[in-house]
Amino acid sequence: MENLARLVQDAARKLLEEKKVDLVIGFEKGSLPLRSTPCFVRKAEDAGKLTWNSSCENNLANYLRKKTEKVGVIAKGCDARSIVALIKENQINLDNLYIIGVPCGGMIDRKKIETILNGRELLASEEKDGWLILKGNGFEQAVRKEDVLHGSCATCRTGNPVLSDELLGEKVPEKEDDYSDVAAFEAKTVAERAAYFAEQMSKCIRCYACRNACPMCYCEECFVDCTAPQWIGKSASSSGDNLIFQAMRAFHTAGRCVDCGSCDRACPMGIDVRNLNRKLARDVKEIFGAEAGMNLEDKPALNEFKFDDPQTFLVKE
Amino acid sequence: MLISKNDLPVLLDRILGEYEVYAPVKEHGKVEFKKISSGTQVCLQYSNSQKPPKGILFPQSEKMFCYETVQDGVRVDEICDCSKKVIWGIRPCDAKSFTILDDAFKNEQYRDPYYYKRRENTVIVGFGCNRPGATCFCTSVNSGPFDTAGSDVFLTELEDKYYVEGITEKGKEFIARYQLPDGSPDTSRIKESAVVASKVNLDGLKEKLDVNFYDEIWDSLWEKCIGCAACTYLCPTCHCFDIVEEAEGGKGCRVRNWDACMFPLFTLHGSGHNPRPSGKERVRQRIMHKFKYFQDKFQQTACVGCGRCIKNCPVNLDIRILLDAIQQRESGEGC
Numbered sequence: 183m184e185n186l187a188r189l190v191q192d193a194a195r196k197l198l199e200e201k202k203v204d205l206v207i208g209f210e211k212g213s214l215p216l217r218s219t220p221c222f223v224r225k226a227e228d229a230g231k232l233t234w235n236s237s238c239e240n241n242l243a244n245y246l247r248k249k250t251e252k253v254g255v256i257a258k259g260c261d262a263r264s265i266v267a268l269i270k271e272n273q274i275n276l277d278n279l280y281i282i283g284v285p286c287g288g289m290i291d292r293k294k295i296e297t298i299l300n301g302r303e304l305l306a307s308e309e310k311d312g313w314l315i316l317k318g319n320g321f322e323q324a325v326r327k328e329d330v331l332h333g334s335c336a337t338c339r340t341g342n343p344v345l346s347d348e349l350l351g352e353k354v355p356e357k358e359d360d361y362s363d364v365a366a367f368e369a370k371t372v373a374e375r376a377a378y379f380a381e382q383m384s385k386c387i388r389c390y391a392c393r394n395a396c397p398m399c400y401c402e403e404c405f406v407d408c409t410a411p412q413w414i415g416k417s418a419s420s421s422g423d424n425l426i427f428q429a430m431r432a433f434h435t436a437g438r439c440v441d442c443g444s445c446d447r448a449c450p451m452g453i454d455v456r457n458l459n460r461k462l463a464r465d466v467k468e469i470f471g472a473e474a475g476m477n478l479e480d481k482p483a484l485n486e487f488k489f490d491d492p493q494t495f496l497v498k499e
Numbered sequence: 500m501l502i503s504k505n506d507l508p509v510l511l512d513r514i515l516g517e518y519e520v521y522a523p524v525k526e527h528g529k530v531e532f533k534k535i536s537s538g539t540q541v542c543l544q545y546s547n548s549q550k551p552p553k554g555i556l557f558p559q560s561e562k563m564f565c566y567e568t569v570q571d572g573v574r575v576d577e578i579c580d581c582s583k584k585v586i587w588g589i590r591p592c593d594a595k596s597f598t599i600l601d602d603a604f605k606n607e608q609y610r611d612p613y614y615y616k617r618r619e620n621t622v623i624v625g626f627g628c629n630r631p632g633a634t635c636f637c638t639s640v641n642s643g644p645f646d647t648a649g650s651d652v653f654l655t656e657l658e659d660k661y662y663v664e665g666i667t668e669k670g671k672e673f674i675a676r677y678q679l680p681d682g683s684p685d686t687s688r689i690k691e692s693a694v695v696a697s698k699v700n701l702d703g704l705k706e707k708l709d710v711n712f713y714d715e716i717w718d719s720l721w722e723k724c725i726g727c728a729a730c731t732y733l734c735p736t737c738h739c740f741d742i743v744e745e746a747e748g749g750k751g752c753r754v755r756n757w758d759a760c761m762f763p764l765f766t767l768h769g770s771g772h773n774p775r776p777s778g779k780e781r782v783r784q785r786i787m788h789k790f791k792y793f794q795d796k797f798q799q800t801a802c803v804g805c806g807r808c809i810k811n812c813p814v815n816l817d818i819r820i821l822l823d824a825i826q827q828r829e830s831g832e833g834c
């Protein structure tokens with residue numbers, strides 16, 4: 183990890199020195215334990231601020247859309263997939279972009295850590311050979327990193343960036359597709375699933391951090407913000423409306439969502455935001471054989487219509 | 500006065516006979532202020548609640564009135580929450596936040612009947628912090644872990660009991676009714692050991708903000724902000740709202756919902772013009788409102804140092820670091 187951080191700094195410094203880019207977007211040390219924070223570096227001498235570790239959780243593709251400068255971006259696997267998906271939607275100009283790819287073994291889920299700590303306050307943490315040492319007032323506890331990875335990282339198959347101008351460090355091992363979590367949820371009864379969603383959505387405060395953290399949610403005017411017509415109720419007190427918000431968002435990102443988990447990580451209320459999106463990602467893959475952001479060549483699922491497209495999501499075939 | 504920890508549930512049950520009681524309850528690993536139905540639900544072993552208790556007096560969604568078309572016109576039903584409430588065991592930062600909401604909702608130009616009715620009928624029981632959290636910076640904003648501002652009654656945790664002090668007349672009357680055993684223990688040791696480690700230097704900040712509206716520092720401070728409402732909705736002092744109609748057919752309600760200056764829609768004009776077109780202006784507004792405009796108007800800072808915005812920002816944009824960066828900047832630069 184420390185080694186990767188150094189490689190990230192060197193690569194950024196070089197890009198800025200050679201004036202290949204005006205700006206490098208990466209991560210720097212955050213203000214809390216287990217937090218890194220997005221960082222915008224414009225001078226070669228500031229490249230030393232950059233870091234790389236298992237808390238670089240934000241999806242940096244989110245910052246590339248409106249940039250007019252030439253940008254270098256430190257991209258882990260899911261960032262790279264989002265970038266590819268956004269290039270295909272004409273949101274990012276590849277000519278103005280330099281991708282420094284970093285193979286990613288997964289990011290730590292702070293919510294899992296909170297559960298382990300059960301009210302004890304985390305004051306420091308340390309990462310060592312696949313272990314994470316959690317430290318606080320009067321306690322020190324080691325947990326295995328693989329046990330506290332974010333859900334999307336545990337099942338991620340694209341830790342190695344699918345697109346990059348240079349790749350730092352060593353590739354991580356490839357993984358098999360695993361949608362057993364979706365299958366397990368589908369196996370529940372309708373009543374169980376409805377109860378689960380009602381419980382989750384009752385916690386929603388409509389802060390829209392999930393939407394704003396999602397690289398694919400970039401509409402100038404989101405349907406939830408429309409007032410004429412008003413598509414859904416604006417009150418957070420209705421878990422029904424909260425669910426409609428998430429369900430519509432899932433449909434709007436269907437075939438586009440790269441399952442980066444950024445929405446889930448952003449939610450301050452610990453809501454399982456990813457569940458619906460992942461189900462649709464699985465369906466799009468199974469039914470149409472399409473996966474978002476895997477390469478520059480495949481057409482996005484929503485851009486292709488064939489007369490013999492399966493309709494199983496709509497009617498019995 | 501004193502109440503032993505073991506007797507607290509019974510006391511709360513007695514209070515429940517007369518009041519709606521809101522208290523910290525642990526659910527799914529998080530503590531929130533909930534309306535309780537029994538004293539045993541309460542969990543006072545907590546640092547602070549995920550959501551601020553402001554929602555008890557200023558709900559996130561609140562029906563203002565409802566209406567229905569009837570044969571000879573329209574019937575309007577006014578809604579008044581006149582119930583008597585107790586908020587039990589809120590932290591000093593959150594108790595103080597009510598003094599800030601008071602300024603916003605009851606001032607010379609405006610008196611908000613919805614907030615104020617609730618406020619008048621509510622007894623606030625503050626609860627000292629023996630172990631302040633790492634993101635708490637209350638001592639930097641004219642408060643502290645045993646500040647009684649905003650509390651009617653104040654609790655200090657001792658080993659096996661709580662020391663109960665009446666602070667306001669309302670609080671003294673309230674607590675007298677429950678005839679608790681007398682006692683005024685020495686709490687100085689507890690207070691001394693409650694150290695708030697995190698500090699923000701606010702000296703001279705207001706003077707800087709008075710003149711740095713056009714400073715280029717704002718060009719970079721906001722860059723990582725994704726413009727959500729985690730920091731404002733979870734802030735105990737933020738008090739902005741939006742009013743919508745929720746109506747179908749011939750009937751409906753006028754509802755007010757929390758709103759946040761971090762959203763583009765917040766200042767979007769009907770003409771399509773937006774005076775705060777990007778995150779830069781919005782982050783500046785949040786800082787200016789809390790540390791300048793509110794001071795100009797009400798002579799107090801609209802931040803109580805609870806640290807919620809720090810813990811919950813999805814991109815770790817830390818208000819302490821923001822304020823520090825403003826302080827570090829030589830005044831006049833780039834103006």
Ligand code: SF4
Pocket residue numbers: 395396397398399435438439440441442443444445446456459
């Ligand atoms: S919906 Fe969530 S998981 Fe999918 S691309 Fe957006 S942020 Fe990532």
Ligand code: SF4
Pocket residue numbers: 385386387388389390391392393448449450451452453455
């Ligand atoms: S981030 Fe969480 S609380 Fe905020 S709108 Fe999304 S689901 Fe709701």
Ligand code: SF4
Pocket residue numbers: 730733734735736737789801802803804805806807808809818
């Ligand atoms: S600005 Fe942040 S620290 Fe200050 S009161 Fe609001 S949430 Fe708490």
Ligand code: SF4
Pocket residue numbers: 731736737738739758759760761784785786788789
């Ligand atoms: S900081 Fe923003 S949301 Fe909070 S009270 Fe001020 S204007 Fe309203």
Ligand code: SF4
Pocket residue numbers: 723724725726727728729730731761811812813814815816
């Ligand atoms: S500062 Fe953080 S919490 Fe606040 S709007 Fe920006 S991203 Fe959201």
